[in-house]
Structures are given as structure tokens and as C-alpha cells.
């Protein structure tokens with residue numbers, strides 16, 4: 247059976263499904279190929295910043311949070327920063343941080359796509375891509391002919407490898423979920439430095455549970471599970487019964503897409519679009535999916551620009567954030583710098599909330615502008631006093 251469509255999207259995580267929903271809304275034909283069947287698990291801390299929440303609301307044309315609240319499992323305004331087990335500073339932030347369980351969140355988005363009569367083939371493990379002829383063969387009987395290909399099959403993207411792109415620098419994270427009653431103040435979002443090299447550990451509210459995890463720049467010399475078990479022990483948690491899961495996440499540069507076909511783009515983790523300091527990927531997954539869809543729509547209208555050029559142009563500001571963050575990553579996770587921050591941050595509640603509100607909740611400053619952020623903070627503080 248031969249099927250014709252404008253765009254094929256590989257992977258129905260947040261990157262792929264946001265591309266699909268956006269195309270569907272614009273009336274552009276598309277098909278999503280997904281190897282799993284929803285609901286499916288995805289290892290993730292589930293932290294959703296305010297900028298990410300706005301992306302979800304925009305994508306789904308939600309008028310208020312209540313319209314999408316069933317995709318979320320928790321919320322907090324309390325942030326605590328720790329160095330090893332010592333609390334350095336803590337604050338309340340202006341915009342709440344929300345949390346999702348990915349099996350619930352991703353399934354919610356897939357359902358929204360299906361409600362718009364989107365076409366998704368789930369459980370597809372045997373597709374073959376011919377990106378010259380622009381066709382994908384599934385099993386023995388289905389051939390999909392497409393104009394544009396959006397590759398969104400995650401951090402270890404098999405499609406990226408098949409099409410000959412270079413892998414991005416990877417990070418590795420492990421996590422577990424434990425009942426809320428086991429930890430003190432389980433509704434605080436906690437970040438711990440000094441637990442793992444070139445990374446951090448976290449305790450995030452997650453519904454009836456908390457998600458405890460850690461991760462950073464990948465090194466084969468780190469025993470991630472053992473490091474997490476020791477961290478759990480330090481928190482006073484009996485780690486023996488904890489089920490620990492791990493996964494890769496891009497944690498450095500975006501993938502160079504220059505060599506690939508002009509009708510193919512890589513989105514989300516497959517394209518290396520993840521914050522290289524905090525590992526926040528949901529914002530970039532949704533952004534890149536939405537921008538990939540916009541590029542499909544525009545390239546149909548503007549014949550002189552290729553799909554990939556339009557996409558790279560749309561994604562340039564986000565690639566810049568990642569580039570500057572990657573430069574800072576080396577400084578941020580350096581042991582000497584961390585002891586400096588530890589001293590400087592102690593008790594700086596108001597700076598932490600300014601930093602969180604302006605750089606983590608929203609990218610009002612880029613990672614190249616930390617000094618400007620600090621001087622603006624001091625100016626505002628002076629004005630208020």
C-alpha cells in the first residue's frame with residue numbers, strides 16, 4: 247500500500263508530537279511513527295519551568311492552566327540549593343514550577359493529536375528510510391512517501407545514526423521515585439551540588455512521590471547507580487528497595503545538521519537541544535517541534551528557502567543559548583568555582599529567586615549575560631530598599 251503525506255515525524259515524544267500537532271492545526275498532512283505504544287515510560291525528572299508551560303499552553307491553545315492540568319502531577323514555588331548535604335540557600339520563586347510524570351504527560355499530548363484526527367503508527371520497530379527517494383517502508387506492505395522528515399527519536403536517535411549525523415555530547419542521569427512521607431519537606435524543589443562530578447543531584451515533588459536523581463556529563467568511570475544509592479543513604483532513605491532507572495540526555499552542543507538533506511531536520515534530544523547546565527529538555531523539545539512545523543509550513547509557501555534553512559534560522563536563538571551554556575558548563579561544574587559559589591550563595595535568597603525567575607523560569611538573560619543579570623539584580627535591590 248502506498249501512502250502520500252507532506253511530513254513524516256519519527257518519534258512521538260514532546261518534540262515529535264508538538265511538530266505533529268502544529269502541522270495538524272495548520273492542515274498540513276503528516277504521519278508520526280513511534281516504536282513504543284502509549285502510555286509508555288520515559289525516565290525524566292519531570293520539571294516544567296514557566297517558559298515550558300507557556301509552550302504547552304500555546305501548542306494546545308489552552309486558555310488557562312485548568313484546560314491542561316490533567317497532564318501535570320505537582321507544583322511548587324519553593325527552591326532549595328544544597329552543597330553536599332548542607333543547605334546553602336532557599337527561596338520562593340514568582341512563577342510556580344510544575345511537574346509531570348512522563349507516561350501521563352506524553353500520553354496526554356498523543357491523545358490531543360489523535361483528537362485532531364492525527365495519524366500515528368505506534369509499535370513500529372521495523373521501518374526502513376530511503377531519504378533519497380523520500381520513502382519509508384514499514385513491514386512488507388506499507389510505503390510512505392513524504393516531502394519532509396522530522397527526526398525526533400530521542401537522545402540515542404537511531405535515525406540520526408542511520409542518516410549519518412554526528413552524535414551530540416551526552417550526559418547520563420539516574421533516578422528513582424519514593425513516597426513523599428520518607429523525606430522532609432517533600433514539596434521543595436531541591437538541587438544538590440557536590441554529589442556528582444560535572445552535574446548535580448535533585449529531589450523533585452512528583453505527585454504522591456518525590457523523584458530523586460542525579461546526572462551530569464557522561465563518563466564511563468562513574469558508577470551512577472552506586473552514586474545515587476549513596477545519595478539516597480545520605481538523605482536517610484533506605485535505598486535497597488528503590489528501583490533505579492537511567493537514561494542518556496544530550497548535554498553539550500547541538501548536532502551539526504549542515505551535512506544532512508535539505509528536507510530533513512533533527513528536533514528535540516535527537517538534535518541535541520537540551521540546556522547544557524540544567525539538562526532541561528522539555529522546553530527545547532516542544533520549541534524545536536513547533537519550529538520544525540513552522541518551517542514545513544513556510545517552505546511550502548516560500549520556494550526559495552529550504553525546509554532545513556528555515557528551521558535552522560528559527561532555532562538559531564535557542565542554539566545560541568545552548569552554545570553559551572556549554573561554555574559556562576565547564577566553569578559551572580568546576581570544583582574551585584563551586585566552592586566559590588558555595589560561599590557566595592550562602593543566604594542569598596533574593597538573588598536565587600531573581601536568577602531562577604529570569605534565567606531558569608524564562609531565558610530573559612542568556613548564559614553569556616550572568617554579569618548583566620547580577621548587576622540588574624543589584625540595581626533592583628537598591629531600588630526596592
Ligand SMILES: Cc1cc2nc3c(=O)[nH]c(=O)nc-3n(C[C@H](O)[C@H](O)[C@H](O)COP(=O)(O)OP(=O)(O)OC[C@H]3O[C@@H](n4cnc5c(N)ncnc54)[C@H](O)[C@@H]3O)c2cc1C
Pocket residue numbers: 256257258259260261262279280281282288289290291292293294370398399400401403404405419420421459461492493494495513514515516520525526527528529531
Ligand atoms: C533522567 C532524566 C531526567 C530529566 N529531567 C528533565 C526535567 O526534569 N525537565 C526537563 O525539561 N527535561 C528533563 N530531561 C530531558 C528530557 O527528558 C528530554 O529532553 C525530552 O524527553 C526530549 O524529548 P524528545 O521528544 O526529543 O525525546 P523523547 O522524549 O526521548 O521521545 C523520543 C520518542 O521517540 C521514540 N523512538 C525512539 N526510537 C525510535 C525509532 N527508531 N522509531 C520510532 N520512534 C522511536 C521513543 O519511544 C520516544 O517516544 C531529563 C532527562 C533524563 C534522562
